[in-house]
Amino acid sequence: MGYITVTRLGKAYKQYTRRWHRAAEWLDPRDKPRHQLHWVLQDVSFNVQPGEAVGIIGINGAGKSTLLKMLAGTTQPTTGSVRMTGRVAALLELGMGFHPDFTGRQNAIMAGQLLGYGAEGLQRLMPDIEAFAEVGDYMDQPVRVYSSGMQVRLAFAVATAIRPDILIVDEALSVGDAFFQHKSFDRIREFRKQGTTLLLVSHDKQAIQSxxxxxxxxxxxxxxxxxxxxxxxxxxxxxxxxxxxxRVQQIQRSDGKAETTSGTGEAVVTQVQITNIEGQPLEFVGVGQPVRLRITVQVKQDIPRLILGYSIKDRLGQTIYGTNTDLTKQPLLNVRAGQTHLFDIQFPANLGPGTYSIQTALVSTETHLVNNYEWRDLALIFNVVNIDKSHFAGCAWLDTKIEVTPQI
Incomplete structure (x- = not known):
C-alpha cells in the first residue's frame, strides 16, 4: 500500500550577487557565506493515506513542480523529509527523460527499467504499452519526431503498465488530445479502485474535483x-x-460546506431565490419544472458597467451551466450607489435528481479578473427530484422521443 508522509519539507537555492562569489566560496569554505538562500518551498507538511487521491493546485511559481520533484526523488530537499512506501510511478515532465535519438521502443525499455521492470516483464508488457500509447509505426521511430502528445502517451503507458502503489502525475497529461485524456483518467480511476494512492497536479478544476x-x-x-x-x-x-x-472570506455553512465570497464590494448580492413561475419559493424542484432564479443586487458605489453572471453546479462543484449579462448583451450602465436591481431568470430545470448550487458573480466584463465586485460560491443550494418523468441516468434531462421503424 502506498503511503506518503511529508514533514517540514523545504527547498532553497543559493543566489550569488557576483559571479566570482561562487568560486570564492568554493575555494575557501571557511570564509563567510557569499550567497543568499532563495526559498521556493518551505515548511510543507502533509500525509496521504493509502488509496487516497490528493490534488495539488496553485499559480505558476507556487512550488508545485519543486514539491513533486522532491517526492519523486529527482531533487533533494534542503530541509525536512519525504517518506513513501510501495512502488512509485511518477509522470512529471514530457517524455520522462526520453532520449530524442532513441526510438520509442528503446526509450520505453529504458524507462521501464528505471521503474524497476525486469527484461522478461518488459517483453510481456510491451504489447499492452504499444496498444495504450497508440503511436502506431512511430514506436520504432526516434522520439525527436514525436509530437508532445505522443511523448506523453508513451510515457504514461510505460509508467502505468503495472499498477503502482503511488502514482504522481504533473500537468503533462494536459497536452494530450481529448480522447487520450479520457483514456488516461479512466486508467487512473481504475487504479484508484484497486488501491493506488494518487497525487495529481493540475489546473483543471473538473479533474481535481472529480x-x-x-x-x-x-x-x-x-x-x-x-x-x-x-x-x-x-x-x-x-x-x-x-x-x-x-477580500476573500470563507464561511462554514450549517450543512458543513464552506461558502466562499470574494470581491471589492462595490456591489453585492443580497438575496438568491428559486421559485416557480408564479413566484412562490420552492423547497424542491421537479425535473423539467419551469422555474425562476431571482437574484437581488445592491449597489454600494457608482459603477460604470455592471454584469451579473451565474452558474449551476452539481454536488462536486462542477459547472452544469453558466452565463452572464455580458454574453446576453444586457449590461447595466452607469449604475448609482444605493440602487437595487432584481435579476429575474427563467428556465426549465432540465437537471437530473440531486443537489445543486448557484454561484453568482458581479463584474464589469465577462470575467472576474478585471473588476471582481463580488464572487459568491454556494449562494444557494437546492434539490431536484424526479416527480413525473420516467427513470433516466445522468445530470441532465432531455425530453427525448424515440421512434423505432422496422427495416425489411
Missing part, C-alpha cells in the same frame, strides 16, 4: 489551504483576482 478526495493549495512556497476539492478550488478561484485588493 478524481480527488482532498486538495492542497500551494501559495508562495507554502500550504495556503487543505480541504475538500470544491472548497479549495473556490478559494483558489477567488485568489486569482487578489491583485484588486479584494
Amino acid at each position: 478524481v480527488c478526495d482532498r486538495a492542497i493549495l500551494l501559495n508562495k512556497g507554502g500550504i495556503a489551504m487543505e480541504s475538500k476539492p470544491e472548497e479549495v478550488m473556490d478559494y483558489y478561484n477567488a485568489m486569482l483576482a487578489a491583485h484588486q485588493s479584494q
